[in-house]
Amino acid sequence: MGVLIVRIGNARRQPLDDLVDVHVVSVRTDSTVRRVLAAPGNIDIRFEGLNDGQPYLVKVFPTRHRPVAQFAMPLSAAPVLVQFYTPLDPAHVSTARFPEYGRVASELQRVLAVSTVEGTVGTGPELYGALTDTQRAGLFNLFAKMSGFGFDADRSVWTFVDRIYRIRPDRVFVDVQPALRDLVKGAIADERFHEVPSKLHTPPPEFAQAGSYKTADRYGNLQLTFFASQTAPLTFKVDADVDDAAGVGHTFQVLRNWATHGTTHPYDIHEILVFRQEVALPYDLA
Numbered sequence: 001m002g003v004l005i006v007r008i009g010n011a012r013r014q015p016l017d018d019l020v021d022v023h024v025v026s027v028r029t030d031s032t033v034r035r036v037l038a039a040p041g042n043i044d045i046r047f048e049g050l051n052d053g054q055p056y057l058v059k060v061f062p063t064r065h066r067p068v069a070q071f072a073m074p075l076s077a078a079p080v081l082v083q084f085y086t087p088l089d090p091a092h093v094s095t096a097r098f099p100e101y102g103r104v105a106s107e108l109q110r111v112l113a114v115s116t117v118e119g120t121v122g123t124g125p126e127l128y129g130a131l132t133d134t135q136r137a138g139l140f141n142l143f144a145k146m147s148g149f150g151f152d153a154d155r156s157v158w159t160f161v162d163r164i165y166r167i168r169p170d171r172v173f174v175d176v177q178p179a180l181r182d183l184v185k186g187a188i189a190d191e192r193f194h195e196v197p198s199k200l201h202t203p204p205p206e207f208a209q210a211g212s213y214k215t216a217d218r219y220g221n222l223q224l225t226f227f228a229s230q231t232a233p234l235t236f237k238v239d240a241d242v243d244d245a246a247g248v249g250h251t252f253q254v255l256r257n258w259a260t261h262g263t264t265h266p267y268d269i270h271e272i273l274v275f276r277q278e279v280a281l282p283y284d285l286a
Contacts, residue, residue, distance in 0.1 A: 002074020016041030087271035134169035137266035144279035171241035
């Protein structure tokens with residue numbers, strides 16, 4: 001008879017600090033053949049007496065994290081390890097811990113110091129303090145992605161951001177230096193960016209669409225949609241977002257009914273970026 005060992009981690013690939021229900025479902029009969037309830041997520045969970053060489057669907061239902069599942073086939077020769085990683089469910093995030101303004105990266109402080117953001121007052125520390133948790137999370141997600149994409153040793157996407165004028169949980173709207181668009185278009189030849197449709201992005205007044213470009217990341221793509229001024233001098237605005245087309249569903253194998261639909265929560269983006277180790281984020285979720 002076969003044995004499955006279920007091991008569960010969080011987005012940081014650490015043992016899961018949560019309680020879990022685990023169901024082992026026979027693929028052939030669609031019936032639950034083994035189950036444990038309210039088990040600690042940070043210990044291995046062992047299922048014995050399973051049919052050797054037959055497929056099973058293992059489902060994990062944490063209390064505060066998203067449910068995940070994957071197929072497994074036990075073998076009589078040795079126990080089969082089934083490794084899961086599950087992201088926090090934004091609905092169950094109790095605390096988002098952000099750095100004090102003085103500990104924010106200097107390049108982000110540079111921009112906040114001269115930015116006037118829709119719906120808030122002040123600049124610099126006053127502006128930062130006025131942001132909601134989801135706005136801060138969205139801002140840090142985008143700053144990390146834009147800073148992490150380098151054109152050379154000295155210049156990243158963020159280098160060319162002059163001001164922020166709108167912050168949404170899933171995107172930021174910024175004024176950028178004209179040179180950025182040429183650098184992004186030049187990166188298409190290296191397959192670091194590719195052009196995508198921009199029809200869903202509405203230009204600001206007196207601006208026109210000037211192309212939309214997405215990075216080649218498998219998950220958590222950076223998408224930059226440019227808008228060009230219709231009168232001289234030529235200026236550009238950018239709608240920047242972390243596109244989540246693959247979603248937490250594909251990244252973590254989240255069960256379909258618990259995957260995201262529509263606008264992605266910035267805490268989901270946090271979990272994707274942390275799990276894929278693409279960028280270092282300065283805030284934590286608990």
